[in-house]
Amino acid sequence: MVARRIIGLWSVYGRMDVMWLLKDFNNFALYTVTDAAINVASVAGIWLIAARFNGIGGMGIYQVLFMLGYSLMVNGLISTFFSFNVYFISRIIGRGQMDHVLIMPQPVWVTLLTEGFTPVSGSGVLLSGIGVTTFALSRIDNLVSVPFVIALVGCIGLSVIISLSFSFMWGSLAFYSPVGAEEVCTSAGSLSWLSGFPLNGLESVSKYVMLSVLPIGLYAWFPSMALMGLSSSLNIALLAFIALAYLSLVLFFFTRGLKHYVKNGSYRYLDRGHRR
Amino acid sequence: MSRMDRTDTSTEVTAVRLDSVTKVFSQKTRSDTVLGALKGMLKPAVRTVRALDAVSFTVESGEILAYAGPNGAGKSTTIRLISGLLGPDSGKVSALSMDPVRNRVKYMQRTGVLFGQRTELWWDQPVITSFDWKRVVWNISEQSYWRMRNELVDLLDMSAFLNTHVRELSLGQRMRADMAMALLHEPNLLLLDEPTIGMDVLAKRQIIGFLKDLNRRRNMTIIVTSHDMDDLMEIAGRIILLDKGRITYDGDFNRLRGLIGGQRTLILTTNSSKPLELEGAVYERSEDNRHWYKVDAERNPIASILQRVPPEALIDVETLRPPFEQQIAELYRNNLGSSR
Numbered sequence: 001m002v003a004r005r006i007i008g009l010w011s012v013y014g015r016m017d018v019m020w021l022l023k024d025f026n027n028f029a030l031y032t033v034t035d036a037a038i039n040v041a042s043v044a045g046i047w048l049i050a051a052r053f054n055g056i057g058g059m060g061i062y063q064v065l066f067m068l069g070y071s072l073m074v075n076g077l078i079s080t081f082f083s084f085n086v087y088f089i090s091r092i093i094g095r096g097q098m099d100h101v102l103i104m105p106q107p108v109w110v111t112l113l114t115e116g117f118t119p120v121s122g123s124g125v126l127l128s129g130i131g132v133t134t135f136a137l138s139r140i141d142n143l144v145s146v147p148f149v150i151a152l153v154g155c156i157g158l159s160v161i162i163s164l165s166f167s168f169m170w171g172s173l174a175f176y177s178p179v180g181a182e183e184v185c186t187s188a189g190s191l192s193w194l195s196g197f198p199l200n201g202l203e204s205v206s207k208y209v210m211l212s213v214l215p216i217g218l219y220a221w222f223p224s225m226a227l228m229g230l231s232s233s234l235n236i237a238l239l240a241f242i243a244l245a246y247l248s249l250v251l252f253f254f255t256r257g258l259k260h261y262v263k264n265g266s267y268r269y270l271d272r273g274h275r276r
Numbered sequence: 277m278s279r280m281d282r283t284d285t286s287t288e289v290t291a292v293r294l295d296s297v298t299k300v301f302s303q304k305t306r307s308d309t310v311l312g313a314l315k316g317m318l319k320p321a322v323r324t325v326r327a328l329d330a331v332s333f334t335v336e337s338g339e340i341l342a343y344a345g346p347n348g349a350g351k352s353t354t355i356r357l358i359s360g361l362l363g364p365d366s367g368k369v370s371a372l373s374m375d376p377v378r379n380r381v382k383y384m385q386r387t388g389v390l391f392g393q394r395t396e397l398w399w400d401q402p403v404i405t406s407f408d409w410k411r412v413v414w415n416i417s418e419q420s421y422w423r424m425r426n427e428l429v430d431l432l433d434m435s436a437f438l439n440t441h442v443r444e445l446s447l448g449q450r451m452r453a454d455m456a457m458a459l460l461h462e463p464n465l466l467l468l469d470e471p472t473i474g475m476d477v478l479a480k481r482q483i484i485g486f487l488k489d490l491n492r493r494r495n496m497t498i499i500v501t502s503h504d505m506d507d508l509m510e511i512a513g514r515i516i517l518l519d520k521g522r523i524t525y526d527g528d529f530n531r532l533r534g535l536i537g538g539q540r541t542l543i544l545t546t547n548s549s550k551p552l553e554l555e556g557a558v559y560e561r562s563e564d565n566r567h568w569y570k571v572d573a574e575r576n577p578i579a580s581i582l583q584r585v586p587p588e589a590l591i592d593v594e595t596l597r598p599p600f601e602q603q604i605a606e607l608y609r610n611n612l613g614s615s616r
Binding site: 008019100102105107262265267269 | 301302353356359360361362363377380381382383384385389391393394395396397398399400401405408409412413414415441
């Protein structure tokens with residue numbers, strides 16, 4: 001029943017996204033061109049470095065591209081399913097816009113899971129990711145198989161959970177300091193654009209930091225290494241464990257924050273970004 | 277969740293009940309010096325603000341209640357408590373026989389909320405898209421949706437801008453569309469916080485007429501706050517006045533008028549720039565030969581005051597009834613409203 005409801009909501013948000021894109025030709029043309037330019041720019045840097053040096057940090061050029069594609073798919077899924085500031089939840093909380101969520105007759109998690117669905121305007125990065133990954137896999141021998149594809153899809157899901165949880169954990173601070181923490185998710189989210197860079201060359205301490213408290217390495221590098229057989233396949237299980245830990249932590253912090261919001265209210269309301 | 281198709285009305289006799297509800301907020305007080313600000317970071321000075329102090333009242337099903345008071349009186353806090361956006365520190369809030377916070381999902385299915393300075397409409401979409409969105413999120417059955425939508429479009433005169441993007445609407449049109457959004461799911465309880473703010477006279481008349489009609493035909497319980505007492509007087513039969521978190525008056529508007537008395541402004545134009553001293557009238561000011569007096573017409577009828585004016589000195593007489601808001605403000609200033 002809940003699944004049916006979620007699909008129904010995704011369908012309505014999807015239609016609204018299409019209608020927004022098609023509202024006039026200028027809007028459609030400019031948005032499509034700028035989105036394409038951003039996508040090319042996000043791919044070009046790492047691709048060119050990998051091509052110039054025939055790989056980065058011990059990874060071959062197509063392995064780097066696979067990792068880049070993985071990272072783009074993770075970021076693309078987030079921008080497809082969690083637009084309208086849902087990923088940047090501190091903006092919604094800090095601007096007092098949780099009121100709008102709370103007057104809807106459905107659980108908060110259902111709203112957050114569906115309200116940011118933009119399958120057309122938000123899917124450019126996802127499509128780039130699928131393209132880059134497909135290209136990279138076509139050049140890497142003996143890697144693609146059914147278990148590999150299942151593991152790839154599973155790992156991408158886990159990386160999305162970790163990235164979202166990380167953003168929501170920081171975002172929960174906005175329950176306590178709406179002004180100070182309003183943009184904290186923007187900073188946390190900006191880390192995700194570094195996730196396409198391999199961490200191989202880094203010293204151990206930095207690497208461990210980026211695999212735990214600042215989990216950039218978990219967004220692409222760590223699972224890609226395991227999927228390509230460059231590290232132990234047990235690391236996929238470790239990724240699942242870390243995702244579970246992050247999810248538990250964010251449920252704890254977010255629920256506490258929401259209780260604080262309902263107890264104390266928000267002394268601030270800005271309509272900026274709300275349903276726009 | 278079952279599809280809503282509610283043609284029946286609520287069976288609760290009491291729609292809303294507040295029992296000794298207290299809400300206290302903490303506010304950090306800031307220093308205006310750098311040293312003070314640094315100290316404040318380590319040990320902030322906090323003062324508590326009692327937004328609501330043991331407030332109790334009930335609203336019967338089908339009643340329209342006006343909720344008024346000066347800024348900071350606690351009006352919005354009350355609306356937020358009844359909306360389930362805020363929990364009380366002590367006391368109990370119950371609406372439609374539910375706890376608005378604990379039963380939020382079920383409760384919001386039967387409650388409409390409209391904050392005048394906010395919108396539930398999708399800014400970059402036509403009005404009609406927001407209505408379709410509401411149908412899915414509120415799980416309204418097709419039959420109910422079309423019936424209510426057609427009715428609301430007709431009553432609120434929205435057909436001309438139904439396919440217009442929300443960002444292109446005038447304030448009056450946007451408020452009508454927001455009002456329709458709040459009502460599409462046929463709520464039993466409607467909470468309106470400043471619904472006529474910023475609207476022109478025509479738009480206000482339209483909204484007020486619509487609310488009265490809605491209440492009469494659907495027996496909908498409405499709680500409305502506004503700064504505009506004349507609007508409230510036109511919408512509601514009963515008013516609760518709030519000051520500093522406490523109820524200062526709870527009753528009908530006519531009794532309130534009685535409490536206020538017959539305040540009038542008397543303006544006399546005489547043949548002299550020197551004001552006359554008149555028993556029963558309090559002199560306020562003069563401009564050339566025009567003199568302003570304050571009169572309580574119930575205690576001192578205007579006619580009897582005018583008898584004390586020498587006929588040869590009098591050129592013209594005007595009387596003005598001060599706006600109701602001003603009279604209420606006076607009531608607060610004089611602390612006369614401690615009648616429940």
